[in-house]
Amino acid sequence: MTNPNPIGIFDSGIGGLSIARRIRELMPNENLLYVADSIHAPYGEKSERYIQQRSDTITRFLIEQNAKAIVVACNTATVSAIKNLRADYDLPIIGVEPGIKPAARQSKSGVIGVLATSQTLKSESFNNLSRLFSESVRVEIQPCPGLVEQIEALDLEGAQTETLVARYVAPLIEKGADHIVLGCTHYAFLAPAIRRAAGAHVEVINTDMAVARETLRRLQIHNLLSNSPQAGATTFWSSAEPSLAHRQLSELWGEGLIVHPMR
Numbered sequence: 297m298t299n300p301n302p303i304g305i306f307d308s309g310i311g312g313l314s315i316a317r318r319i320r321e322l323m324p325n326e327n328l329l330y331v332a333d334s335i336h337a338p339y340g341e342k343s344e345r346y347i348q349q350r351s352d353t354i355t356r357f358l359i360e361q362n363a364k365a366i367v368v369a370c371n372t373a374t375v376s377a378i379k380n381l382r383a384d385y386d387l388p389i390i391g392v393e394p395g396i397k398p399a400a401r402q403s404k405s406g407v408i409g410v411l412a413t414s415q416t417l418k419s420e421s422f423n424n425l426s427r428l429f430s431e432s433v434r435v436e437i438q439p440c441p442g443l444v445e446q447i448e449a450l451d452l453e454g455a456q457t458e459t460l461v462a463r464y465v466a467p468l469i470e471k472g473a474d475h476i477v478l479g480c481t482h483y484a485f486l487a488p489a490i491r492r493a494a495g496a497h498v499e500v501i502n503t504d505m506a507v508a509r510e511t512l513r514r515l516q517i518h519n520l521l522s523n524s525p526q527a528g529a530t531t532f533w534s535s536a537e538p539s540l541a542h543r544q545l546s547e548l549w550g551e552g553l554i555v556h557p558m559r
């Protein structure tokens with residue numbers, strides 16, 4: 297059995313490319329569809345209802361493009377919408393989760409820090425996850441308003457971005473965190489800046505590869521893997537202004553690709 301249909305991946309913008317690139321590494325022969333909903337970013341400052349509606353519209357669109365599985369490559373959409381998506385659509389739907397578990401296991405100081413959007417940090421699923429590890433570590437949280445916008449603007453190392461990163465990382469270090477968990481897929485693109493702000497003794501934890509592995513596992517279970525010997529294609533849609541969308545994808549994915557507009 298083989299299934300050449302694509303894997304659909306979406307995020308509020310370009311953050312989910314950090315997951316998509318791992319899926320590409322792990323499954324080079326799979327076809328991928330990526331939707332960047334940049335015009336509606338940041339999801340982290342929107343209501344749960346709004347995020348659910350966007351997630352539903354995009355999932356339906358990806359299924360219309362024959363997606364065989366959906367990867368919600370966004371922490372905020374995962375905590376807000378994945379339950380509804382799983383109830384409404386009959387295909388594997390994989391979400392993302394901040395790496396509190398690996399950070400808690402490795403922490404020596406007994407304090408870990410989580411950078412994420414306000415919406416993620418106040419969600420029930422995040423708080424349940426955090427509570428699971430509350431006996432072994434203290435979980436310090438830090439919402440990061442403005443960071444997603446910097447990444448969407450491709451300002452990964454500019455002074456304004458460095459200042460914001462330092463402002464968000466410093467309180468976690470002061471509280472004794474020796475691990476910083478990236479609880480938003482966009483922040484993977486700021487990992488170097490976050491490492492600089494945190495210092496060499498602090499470990500930065502990202503779950504992008506774990507999500508790719510989970511996607512592979514779910515495709516295997518459902519007999520949905522492609523056995524094509526050819527390299528898979530990646531097709532992009534973005535709701536950003538087309539020239540910005542093109543710059544974003546060229547810089548973070550590679551030159552020469554086509555980005556389809558979407559509303």
Ligand code: DGL
Binds near residue numbers: 309373413444
């Ligand atoms: N990449 C999204 C996440 O993982 C960013 C959310 C936003 O747009 O605020 O949470």
